Amino acid sequence: MKNVSLVLRDARRIVVKVGSSLVTDEGRGLDENAIGEWCRQLSLLVRGGREVIMVSSGAIAEGMKRLGWRTRPHEIHELQAAAAVGQMGLAQMYETKLRENGLCSAQVLLTHADLADRERYLNARSTLLTLLKLGVLPVINENDTVVNDEIKFGDNDTLGALVANLVEADALIILTDQKGLYSADPRKDPAAEFVHEAKAGDPALEAMAGGAGSSLGRGGMITKILAARRAAGSGASTVIAWGREPDVLLRLSRGEPIGTLLVAQTQKTQARKQWIADHLQLRGSVLVDAGAAAKLRDEGKSLLPIGMTGVTGEFSRGDVIAIRDAEGVEMARGLANYASVEARLICRKPSSEFEKLLGYAAEPEMVHRDNLVLTR
Numbered sequence: 001m002k003n004v005s006l007v008l009r010d011a012r013r014i015v016v017k018v019g020s021s022l023v024t025d026e027g028r029g030l031d032e033n034a035i036g037e038w039c040r041q042l043s044l045l046v047r048g049g050r051e052v053i054m055v056s057s058g059a060i061a062e063g064m065k066r067l068g069w070r071t072r073p074h075e076i077h078e079l080q081a082a083a084a085v086g087q088m089g090l091a092q093m094y095e096t097k098l099r100e101n102g103l104c105s106a107q108v109l110l111t112h113a114d115l116a117d118r119e120r121y122l123n124a125r126s127t128l129l130t131l132l133k134l135g136v137l138p139v140i141n142e143n144d145t146v147v148n149d150e151i152k153f154g155d156n157d158t159l160g161a162l163v164a165n166l167v168e169a170d171a172l173i174i175l176t177d178q179k180g181l182y183s184a185d186p187r188k189d190p191a192a193e194f195v196h197e198a199k200a201g202d203p204a205l206e207a208m209a210g211g212a213g214s215s216l217g218r219g220g221m222i223t224k225i226l227a228a229r230r231a232a233g234s235g236a237s238t239v240i241a242w243g244r245e246p247d248v249l250l251r252l253s254r255g256e257p258i259g260t261l262l263v264a265q266t267q268k269t270q271a272r273k274q275w276i277a278d279h280l281q282l283r284g285s286v287l288v289d290a291g292a293a294a295k296l297r298d299e300g301k302s303l304l305p306i307g308m309t310g311v312t313g314e315f316s317r318g319d320v321i322a323i324r325d326a327e328g329v330e331m332a333r334g335l336a337n338y339a340s341v342e343a344r345l346i347c348r349k350p351s352s353e354f355e356k357l358l359g360y361a362a363e364p365e366m367v368h369r370d371n372l373v374l375t376r
Helices: 004-009 032-047 059-067 076-100 112-116 118-133 156-166 203-209 221-232 248-253 271-277 290-299 340-346 351-358
Strands: 013-018 051-056 105-110 137-142 171-176 197-199 237-242 260-263 284-288 308-313 320-324 330-335 372-374
Touching (some): 004 248, 013 032, 013 156, 032 076, 032 248, 051 076, 059 076, 076 105, 105 112, 105 118, 112 118, 118 156, 137 156, 156 171, 156 221, 171 248, 203 221, 221 260, 237 248, 284 290, 290 330
Parallel strands (some): 013 051, 013 171, 051 137, 171 237
Antiparallel strands (some): 284 308, 320 330
16 A cells, blocks of 8 residues: 555645535634635645645535525525525635635536536536646536536535546545544544544445534535545545644645545546546446356456346436446446447347347447446
8 A cells, every 4th residue: 555655745636625614614604714724735735836626615604604594404496595695705715815825716616417428527627627737726616506416416525536537636635624534433432543544445434434424514424435435446545634734735745644544546547437437327227147247347348238137217329327237236337339228129139130129230239348437
């Protein structure tokens, strides 16, 4: 496992994510001093040759404060209204504090639909990389004003991981209101031990993380563990650290062992395959038999329709679909060469029968191995 000092010290492109409780001082309003301190550190990192992106929560919490709401609303239109009000203050605060430290900033609002569509994904990537090249620091948030539950990331920990994958970052730093990960909830278990370093994606970490712990945000330690696993897919290691630790970003960049380091075990994947893996919502799936599953998992083969036992959902050619084993567990995902209505016709059939069944002959594979990525 790579030493913590090397992981952060050698990282050239870094995504930093801060949560609502930190940004808004537990809902009391935007914490000007804390944001100013992070911006000071970010500016020093950029001047030192790093490329940095900030993913910041806080729009809904700030909007609630400005609107005088004491509890988070449940109605989607009220949440969207709070986000619209709060985003103004959030962007203004970052712009002011970064400019005070000599940095130009850019606001980027994303939805899952932006990253699920291949063209919009590439546009977002190009824009962010151009901003970094120009020395501009992007400040990213989910576009809560327009999203609904079907296109939400769900939490900004996930958004941070997806952005890390989008720009092929070397590291993801998640700043939170906790020191890092413990073996159990330290508020309930005095014997809980601090986890200094572990492998990203280790299933044991999810058992340690528990559930959400903040009334303001939608996350909790579990979402950070899952975000680290997702970021590791593109080779980015993750650090979970206390956001109010003095000079936390600078010290991490020097290699100090602060917080919990979750080390990526994989090399950077092809950008196209990472895009496939990062879909949060899928239109459908196909079930495969044991033989097809073994060929995908052990031999790196394409998925042929003759190995499919069923099709669920409605999808079109070119959509990302899940590939599930005989128990219904997702084992891979990829780009469908056939729409769902066609896939149902060619299940368990050899390619020699496609023309008779469909009226035309096309690819012999349901999902070609070049457009397929294993998920477990």
